[in-house]
Amino acid sequence: MYQSLYRKYRPKSFCEVLGQNHIVRTLKNQIKSGRIGHAYLFCGTRGTGKTSVAKIFAKAVNCPNSVDGEPCNKCQICESANNNSLMDIIEIDAASNNSVDDVRELRDNIIYAPSSCKYKVYIIDEVHMLSGSAFNALLKTLEEPPQHAIFILATTEPNKIPATILSRCQRFDFKRISSKVISQNIKKIAEDSQINIDGKAIALIAKHGNGSMRDAISILEQCASYSDVLTYDDVCDILGTVNDDTLFALVNSLNDRDGKEIIKQIDKLMLYGIDVNNLVKALLSFLRDVIVYKTCGDESEEILETEINDVIEKASLFDMAFLSNALEKLIDLQGKIRYAQSPRIMLEITLLKLINPEISPDIDSILDRLNKLENVIKSGKMMPFVEKDIVANDKTLKSEGVFDDVVIKKEAKKTDDIVDKVDKNIEINVNEVFKKLLSMIMKDRPMIFSFLSLGKPYLKDGNFVIEYPKEHVFYKEELNKIENKDYIKDVIKRLTGNDYNIVFAIEEKNEDEQLIEAVKKYFGDVEIID
Structure with a gap:
């Protein structure tokens, strides 16, 4: 028997x-x-x-x-x-x-x-x-x-x-048995029972044993009936879990902030019958291993749940801020998902919030946005704004030999024009007002704050204009709703004492700029020579 x-x-x-x-x-x-x-x-x-x-x-x-x-x-x-x-x-x-x-x-x-x-x-x-x-x-x-x-x-x-x-x-x-000890015993039992199974599959079975030798041996027995030669992918199919390559591709898409690819991969995993709880658990295990390795280095080999060589290759691609933020959000999701009617939707929204911190008002997302801004400034792609003098210093003009009546008249005319514009726009510092506006609504209306913070303010023809690039047209439409627009208008009036007409605009590009953007989108980030 x-x-x-x-x-x-x-x-x-x-x-x-x-x-x-x-x-x-x-x-x-x-x-x-x-x-x-x-x-x-x-x-x-x-x-x-x-x-x-x-x-x-x-x-x-x-x-x-x-x-x-x-x-x-x-x-x-x-x-x-x-x-x-x-x-x-x-x-x-x-x-x-x-x-x-x-x-x-x-x-x-x-x-x-x-x-x-x-x-x-x-x-x-x-x-x-x-x-x-x-x-x-x-x-x-x-x-x-x-x-x-x-x-x-x-x-x-x-x-x-x-x-x-x-x-x-x-x-x-009695302590939980380590995955390493379970792996050694599973390998011995497989050899004795003439079950052909590769090392990576044994490690996965040991990991899913969760410290229980009996559970791990039962999984091995179940898998042995599946195929004559058991591979890592076979065990993943039986256990309904995600293999390492798919998991890495998903985390890499998160790191690249590629929302379309994330949704495609989740859809593919759901079609394969992967349980959302198992997917979240696998993501947490992967992120945990990468964080442990980045913190402890080669000394972490004994406490990693996966092979250290696999972790070494992947750890360099991710920074600690991204990893810790993702880990915290997924831990929070794991606690909520068991009671959710639509766990897949909760997973998708959580992952999209990770790649779009502007739609998430929590402190981790704000820190992530600040980190991105610091990196842009350090790279030299954004220069700090410096106000230029309207009228040149007379000593400088004299030293350069250009101090004559014509120059004085031209500069005076420019000065008069600027003064007229300042008078028309009631002498306010637009950027300063916009900063105060954001700080006032950040706590009361976090969603409006996240949309507004992506805009670029300026005054034009007596209107307070907030301009957005084409890809943020959704934010413009949301802010144009009567209740949102009236709220913003009222706050600006309190800040400036002026009843401005609020205009939410989309940045317009000329034909040359549009053509260059289309070429770059098709061919990638190439250098265009006139």
């Missing part, structure tokens, strides 16, 4: 237990010294070896040929225990035997001596499922059991066990 892999490869001695050295060492020393307790509590997540260690311990304390605390697995007691036919090792499932009557029956039978062993061992699995009355009925027996009785309680939720029970037991906390 076929036996599941996790049952076939269940540890039969302490030396086969993986990832729990602190517990194995303590129990073996107790057996060697004869200081065996009467009640033990094994705590830990599923698949970490609680029941397996309990069975090994039960064998070891009763094995007549025990060496160095290890059971021999050859005597009649060990063989019977391995076959689950030994009467003196009693396993009880507390989930289905949780009543007072079940505990009373146990209490009545415990007084009888073991039939063939030195100790009668009671292994109570999922002990937190016992009722309150059942715990109370067990209390006295657990405190003062017969000399031949040993209790081993196993649970995944020790917080649900009464303090009176906890205080009567020796508690052992």
